[in-house]
Amino acid sequence: xxxxxxxxxxxxxxxxxxxxxxxxxxxxxxxxxxxxxxxxxxxxxxxxxxxxxxxxxxxxxxxxxxxxxxxxxxxxxxxxxxxxxxxxxxxxxxxxxxxxxxxxxxxxxxxxxxxxxxxxxxxxxxxxxxxxxxxxxxxxxxxxxxxxxxxxxxxxxxxxxxxxxxxxxxxxxxxxxxxxxxxxxxxxxxxxxxxxxxxxxxxxxxxxxxxxxxxxxxxxxxxxxxxxxxxxxxxxxxxxxxxxxxxxxxxxxxxxxxxxxxxxxxxxxxxxxxxxxxxxxxxxxxxxxxxxxxxxxxxxxxxxxxxxxxxxxxxxxxxxxxxxxxxxxxxxxxxxxxxxxxxxxxxxxxxxxxxxxxxxxxxxxxxxxxxxxxxxxxxxxxxxxxxxxxxxxxxxxxxxxxxxxxxxxxxxxxxxxxxxxxxxxxxxxxxxxxxxxxxxxxxxxxxxxxxxxxxxxxxxxxxxxxxxxxxxxxxxxxxxxxxxxxxxxx
Numbered sequence: 001x002x003x004x005x006x007x008x009x010x011x012x013x014x015x016x017x018x019x020x021x022x023x024x025x026x027x028x029x030x031x032x033x034x035x036x037x038x039x040x041x042x043x044x045x046x047x048x049x050x051x052x053x054x055x056x057x058x059x060x061x062x063x064x065x066x067x068x069x070x071x072x073x074x075x076x077x078x079x080x081x082x083x084x085x086x087x088x089x090x091x092x093x094x095x096x097x098x099x100x101x102x103x104x105x106x107x108x109x110x111x112x113x114x115x116x117x118x119x120x121x122x123x124x125x126x127x128x129x130x131x132x133x134x135x136x137x138x139x140x141x142x143x144x145x146x147x148x149x150x151x152x153x154x155x156x157x158x159x160x161x162x163x164x165x166x167x168x169x170x171x172x173x174x175x176x177x178x179x180x181x182x183x184x185x186x187x188x189x190x191x192x193x194x195x196x197x198x199x200x201x202x203x204x205x206x207x208x209x210x211x212x213x214x215x216x217x218x219x220x221x222x223x224x225x226x227x228x229x230x231x232x233x234x235x236x237x238x239x240x241x242x243x244x245x246x247x248x249x250x251x252x253x254x255x256x257x258x259x260x261x262x263x264x265x266x267x268x269x270x271x272x273x274x275x276x277x278x279x280x281x282x283x284x285x286x287x288x289x290x291x292x293x294x295x296x297x298x299x300x301x302x303x304x305x306x307x308x309x310x311x312x313x314x315x316x317x318x319x320x321x322x323x324x325x326x327x328x329x330x331x332x333x334x335x336x337x338x339x340x341x342x343x344x345x346x347x348x349x350x351x352x353x354x355x356x357x358x359x360x361x362x363x364x365x366x367x368x369x370x371x372x373x374x375x376x377x378x379x380x381x382x383x384x385x386x387x388x389x390x391x392x393x394x395x396x397x398x399x400x401x402x403x404x405x406x407x408x409x410x411x412x413x414x415x416x417x418x419x420x421x422x423x424x425x426x427x428x429x430x431x432x433x434x435x436x437x438x439x440x441x442x443x444x445x446x447x448x449x450x451x452x453x454x455x456x457x458x459x460x461x462x463x464x465x466x467x468x469x470x471x472x473x474x475x476x477x478x479x480x481x482x483x484x485x486x487x488x489x490x
Contacts, residue, residue: 002068002072003022003023004023004072004073004074004449005020005021005022005028005067005072005073005074006020006021006022006023006073006074006075006076006077006440006443006444006447007019007020007060007063007064007073007075007076007077007234008020008021008076008077008078008079008436008439008440008443009056009059009060009076009077009078009079009168009439010079010080010242010433010435010436010439011052011056011078011079011080011081011164011165011168012035012080012081012242012263012264013035013081013084013101013102013103013263013264014034014035014037014264014308014311015032015033015034015035016032016033016035016052016055016056016059017030017031017032017033017059017436018030018031018056018059018060018062018063018064019063019433019436019440020063020064020066020067020072020073021436021437021440021460023444023449023459023460024459024460025431025437025440025459025460025461025462027431028067029063029066029067030063031058031059031060031062031063031066032059033055033058033059035047035051035052035055036048036051038098041106043104043105043106043108043346044104044105044106045100045101045103045104045346046098046099046100046101046104047084047098047099047101048095048098048099049086049088049095049098049099049167050094050095052086052099052164052167052168053167053168053171056168057171057229060076060229060230061229061230064230069231070230070231070232070234071232073230073234074234074235074447074449075234075235075236075237075238075443075444075446075447076172076225076234076235076236076237076238076443077236077237077238077239077439077440077442077443077444077446078165078168078169078236078238078239078240078439079165079239079240079241079242079245079435079436079438079439080163080164080165080168080183080239080241080242081101081102081164081242081264082102082163082164082183082186082241082242082243083102083134083135083136083139083163083186083187084099084100084101084102084136084163084164085099085100085136085139085140085143085161085162085163086099086161086162086163086164086166086167087140087143087147087150087153087159087160087161088160088167088170089153089158089159089160090158090159090160090170090175090177091158093170093171093174093175095167096143096147096149096150096153096159097143097147097149097150099164099167100139100142100143102134103264103265103304103346104133104139105133105346105347105355106133106142107133107138107139107141107142108133108355108356110133110138110141110142111131111132111133111138111355114131114204115131119131119204123188123201123204124279125278126191126192126198126201127185127188127189127190127191127192127201127285128185128192128276128277128278128279128284128285128286128297129186129188129284129285129286130282130284130353131188132353132355133355134302134304134349135186135187135188136163136186136187136188136189137187137188137189137201137205137207138188138205140161140187140205140207140211141205141206141207143161144206144207144208145206154208154211157210159208159211160177160211160213161207161208161211161212162177162179162212162213163179163183163184163186163187163241165179165180165183165239165240165241166178166179166183166213169222169223169236169239170213172223172225172226172229172236173222173223173224173225173226173236174226176222176223177213177214178213178214178215178216178222178223178239179212179213179214179215179216180215180216180217180218180239180240180241180290181195181215181216181217181218181287181289181290181295182218182239182240182241182244182245182286182287182288182289182290183239183240183241184197184215184287185286185287186241186286188201188205189201189202189205189207189212190215192276192277192285192287192295192297193276195215195293196214196215197209197212197215216290217290217291217292217293217446218238218239218240218244218289218290218291218442218446219237219238219289219291219442219443219445219446219453220237220446221235221236221237221446221447222235222236222237222238222239222446223235223236224236235447236443237442237443237444237445237446237447238439238440238441238442238443238444238445238446238447239439239442240289240438240439240442242261242263242435243261243267243269243300243435244269244286244287244288244289244298244438245434245435245436245437245438245439245442246259246261246267246269246405246406246434246435246438247259247269247271247288247298247438248288248289248438248441248442248453248457249405249429249434249435249436249437249438249439249440249441250403250405250429250434250438251403251457251461252269252271252403253271253453253454253457254271254273255271255272255273255275256270256271256397256400257270257271257403258270258271258392258397258399258401258402258403259402259403259404259405259434260385260402260403260404260405260406260409260418261404261405261406261409261434261435262306262307262381262404262405262406262407262408262409262414263306263307263406263407263408263435264305264306264307264308264311265302265303265304265305265306265307265308265349266302266303266306266381266384266385266406267300267301267302267303268300268301268385268388268392268402269286269288269298269299269300270298270299270300270392270397270399271288271296271298272288272296272297272298272299272397273296273297274294274295274296274297275297276297277297277298277299277395278395279299279391279395280394280395281351281391281394281395282350282351282352282353282391283299283300283301283350283351283388283391283392283395284299284300284301284302284350285297285298285299285300286298286299286300289442289453291445291453299392299395299397300350301349301350301351301388301391301392302349302350303349303350303384303385303388304344304345304346304347304348304349305343305344305345305346305359306343306381306384306406306408307323307406307407307408308345309341309343309345309377309380310323310326310377310408311323312345313373313374313377319370319373319374320374323408324411325374326374326377326378326411326413326414327378327411327412327413327414329370329371329374329375330371330374330375330378330379330413330414330417331413332371333369333371333372333375335372335375336363336372336373336375336376336379337363337365337367337368337369337372338363338365338482339361339362339363339364339368339372339373339375339376340361340362340363340376340379340380340383340482340483340485340486341359341360341361341373341376341377341379341380341486342357342359342360342362342380342483342486342487342490343359343377343380343384344357344358344359344360344490345358345359348490350387350388350391351387351388351390351391352387352487357490358490359490360486360489360490361373361376362485362486362489363482363486378411378413378414378417379417379421379479381408381414381417381418382414382417382418382420382421382422383421383479383480383483385402385418385421385422386421386422386480386483389422389424399422399424400424401424401425401426401427402418402422402424402425402426402427403426403427403428403429403464404418404426404427404428404432405428405429405432405433405434405435406432406433406434406435407432407433409428409432410432412467415428415467416467416470418467419467419468419469419470420469420470420471420476421471421476421479421480422469423469423471423473423476424469425466425467425468425469426466426467427464427465427466427467428464428465428467429461429462429463429464430462430463430464430465431462437460437461440460441453441456441457441460442456444456444460
């Protein structure tokens with residue numbers, strides 16, 4: 001009999017994928033489909049929940065068939081873009097509105113009202129989060145207030161609200177309404193202490209607690225798929241938000257271990273173990289994972305725009321033929337010629353938290369070329385990461401090295417620039433898609449293949465490449481000075 005495989009459903013912001021992993025971490029199959037992006041107004045970002053489900057299922061079926069059929073799939077893991085909100089009818093299973101994506105800024109005014117009323121310190125102390133449109137609670141309130149179908153379902157007791165893992169699990173199983181603790185911790189509706197939704201937070205944000213799913217561990221049997229999807233029922237045994245999954249996939253399982261994922265945005269998580277993270281520098285406290293009812297935590301810094309800057313230069317401005325071209329262009333010039341890009345295309349995240357900020361390209365002259373703009377775009381990744389490094393250090397979580405992953409981390413020029421600007425070693429797994437790998441580890445643990453998450457990481461982890469810093473201090477200081485000047489006017 002062929003070795004069992006773990007099927008991971010990796011639902012990102014711009015695409016959805018299905019990937020099949022062996023218990024040694026080897027990748028046996030992958031299928032990917034793009035997701036449509038809807039921008040009905042400036043600052044609004046929406047997805048179609050039906051499209052998310054349809055394309056995820058299609059990818060899952062394609063991979064399942066490619067590896068020899070459902071009989072080879074021992075378990076399913078789910079990882080997902082966090083904070084994105086889906087509203088659906090728990091009776092029919094149909095979505096009631098478009099999903100509001102994590103990048104969506106439409107609830108900025110509501111967040112400002114809550115701040116003005118003095119609620120942010122208490123919300124931060126309880127949840128580890130700030131009052132920002134990024135998080136799910138105000139998105140849920142907006143759907144209730146502005147989408148009649150959502151309000152009607154709530155009045156009839158048929159409303160289900162959840163983040164994307166909840167939506168996919170509900171459809172896969174035909175009715176299980178659950179949210180894993182890592183995703184639940186990103187809604188602002190659950191405290192870092194306690195094991196379920198908080199009534200006071202639900203009341204503050206105006207979200208009916210009864211519409212939310214049960215909060216559960218990240219690794220356990222969460223339900224079984226309907227036989228119609230794959231020809232037999234397959235257990236779903238692991239779920240985690242994408243950044244927590246990437247932290248696990250990187251093997252950052254000890255307090256102090258730190259990783260950065262460079263995808264659509266950039267997300268840095270430092271493992272804090274059983275210590276509840278508290279930040280005085282506008283970083284976030286979040287649940288890294290919950291196993292057997294016991295939580296481990298992380299301190300997090302979230303940058304809203306990373307790979308999406310490169311995508312914007314390519315697709316909207318036509319300046320690049322491909323994202324991969326940026327490494328060659330950046331290496332073809334000695335410097336950016338003074339060009340600095342502040343990539344605040346959807347505001348600034350940590351540690352600034354300025355939703356009103358707008359992107360800028362400064363320092364241009366007649367000597368500015370496409371190559372220099374491409375270099376400035378990649379340099380912006382290191383600049384933003386350096387801001388986070390200083391905030392982490394101020395909160396007592398100084399980095400000694402940084403592990404990186406995500407599609408953008410495959411860019412060798414950017415990886416070296418990170419090491420240079422941080423003055424720290426940067427390590428990259430040979431297999432950079434650690435988000436899916438982490439979900440596979442959780443699902444394998446939940447299915448009983450390993451006794452602990454550490455055992456799963458040892459069995460399924462891979463080799464790394466190390467980038468050592470080599471930049472002169474005066475060059476680093478000059479770049480940071482230009483960055484801070486540009487930041488001040490954005």
